[in-house]
Amino acid sequence: MKFLAITLIVHAPDPVTGMAKTTGERFREVIGNALLAEELGFDGFGVGERHERPFISSSPPVVLSHLAALTSRIRLFTAVTTLSLLDPVRAYEDYATLDHLSAGRLELIIGKGNGTAQRELFQVTPEDQWDRNAEGYELFRRIWRQDKVTAAPRFRPALTDAEVWPRPLQRPIRVWHGSATSRESVDLAARYGDPLFSANVTHPIEPYAELVRHYRERWEAYGHDPARAVVGAGTAGYYAARTSQEAIAAYRPVFEGRLAFQKQLGLEPVFPTLEDFVERSSALIGSPQQVIEKVHRYHEEFGHTVLHLHADAGGLTDAQHRASLELFQSDIAPVLRRDIPDPPFDWAPVLGTPEPASPPADR
Template structure:
């Protein structure tokens, strides 16, 4: 199995103390964590994108550029690039720049985004979010794959022999599709032979598994090699302690504070994908995807979910509300005490030389 660290760069105040982290500190900590992830031998570092709420990831390309300059091996990614909101020409230009700066260590995850307030802020009609996603994706594919692109669509202005610069480092970079709540993303990925990343954050595993199973079925029906139907999985947060009981008690204020903050935004508790189905940290640990516990328990849980999902990539997020030293300690323990045990049990050719579609500047150890 391969391992990724994802930071969506949430930056609300601490739910207990009310202390806030300065944006300059928070953003620099993202870069420092990516450097640490590389030092620890993790495979990938991913930066999210949002344009509303208490989040600092409105410019993921800037953050990834800073990470590219501080790293030399780790693969860089997005989680997700909210392609429904963006001009595919700019996306092609911006991310080819990241691909060049990192010397071919970039792959992208696209999606419609999970923040409804982004659409009115940017003057877009949320009822057309899937139309935007499909059209922007199909145009982006053409722009990064070839030169002198001519295009006519519904939402983007026509293009006549347009070549975006810079070009990608060594051919078009791979595009993954973020999957959370609907069949649309997995169907689009399967049609084009792309991999997917399941959010696996807020809902019972059955809700995500049905989409993963549909993806594999559709992927094969479209005539693609099933061996290349790579699947990534997120998690409902990562926190480690010597015992699972200690981990639950130490993580409780942060988890339940986050639930309360989500409730305060006014989402319907039944809104699928917007709020967690697991109201307490015990529920999230016992029945949900939260990787909270002893290293042994987290190993067991990842392997248990792998029995359901068959995933090749495990993405984890360390909560920024922890002290920086504690964040790094959790990540270090994960890399040293969890990752080797899971890798010994789950094999994949993702990002190895056997993976012909991988970022050309990166080969996983």
């Protein structure tokens, strides 16, 4: 099993102390968390893309390019690239550049994104967002693989023998499809033979498990080898301590602060108590053994081989956050790596491999 640390770069007051960082301090915190993830042995670090408050993750290529210069091993993910909002030609230029700057450590998780404010900002409607996402991915994918592209898309100007530079290092790049609530993204992933990444954050397991089952069904319907279907899954929170009592006591102020914030926004909480959150959500809170057992329970439903944890302290102290991640790598990750297989593809970066004359077959 592989493990990612992911941040959406939320810029909001600390849910426990109420203290707010400046924008610069928040970005420096992200940098520190990425360096910590590499130091501790995480396989990947992801940066989300959102274009509305309280997020400041509107430019993941810039953030990830900076991280590429400061790291050497960890793979760099987008989580997610919102192709429904972007010009796929411009998105290709950014990520092909980042592909070289990271020496082939880049992976994309794409999706339509969500949020009314960012749809309005880019004049995308609920009716056309899925079509935009599918069209954007198809064009992005072609540009990545083909030196010249002719296309007449619906949502951007036509291309005629267009050459888009730079040409990428990874030919092709691995693209995951983020899945939260809809079958459209699941079907798109299955159609192209791409891996799926289940959000698995907001609700109990059932709706996410149903989408993963649908992905595997569509994967086979499109004629792909069932053994090559790959699923990743998120978690709603993480904090491990030597005993469950320690973990619950430390995480309670974090949960209560977030619950108060949800109520302030007028949102009805899905999990009204910490005990319910620990029991029915995907959050991994407890002793190392409890965390291991819960990941196994989810694996029985998803068959996932990649797992993400939150990269941010999110109300924990820096010391608590580091100690919990260290405990994950010392006591939890080795067991899960032993028990649950890796995805059936190479995880190593390209590291400057010369570009082939013609693209190889899809991964």
